[in-house]
Amino acid sequence: MSIDAPLTRASFRRLEPITAPKQMPILPARVWTEEEWRRMQLGYRARDMDEKWNVFVEGDSALLHRSWTGHGVYEASFLPVSGGGRQIAAAVVESDPERYRGIGDAYNCMMLELVLSAIVLGERASDLRARLVDLTTRASGKSVLPPGVVEHSALGLRSGA
Secondary structure, eight states, X not given: OOTTSOOOGGGSSOOBOOSSEEEOSSOOOOOBOHHHHHHHHHOXXXXXXXXXXXXXXXXXXXXXXXXXXXXXXXXXXXXXXXXXXXXXXXXXXXXXXXXXXXXXXXXXXXXXXXXXXIIISOOOOHHHHHHHXXXXXXXXXXXXXXXXXXXXXXXXXXXXX
16 A cells, blocks of 8 residues: 555454444534645554554545544544635534543534644644643543643554654
8 A cells, every 4th residue: 555545444454433423513613724634535543552543534524433442433524615625514423431431512622623633634733732631621620630641541642654
């Protein structure tokens, strides 16, 4: 397989569909450029155990799966926007707590954007990372959680290109 060939469902050893899809009422407002969409279409495969996400695109939908379990977590449908680029028009999240434990609509919106931005595109995504820590800390009821632990637990790492 060419390094520039897009990942497909067949590229992964184990994938399981979302079993209890819940429509996401809050979606990322970001408009991704056509170049970013082309990069997303290549997908992303976890290369070691510190990476948490596998992502691939089918048609206009990005499918985000946990790398260890293969469980589908998010599916986002993209549409072109006037003036160029693409935006998420609809998305679902796994709502079975045995398969994925999101902590609310704002968290799911942020995580969807964060995985696409930081993991698939390799962006720093500092604002999204700070929101991840803030939302997780508030949901835990603790006054402070170590940012590195929160990020690694939910997002994992990203290998170099």
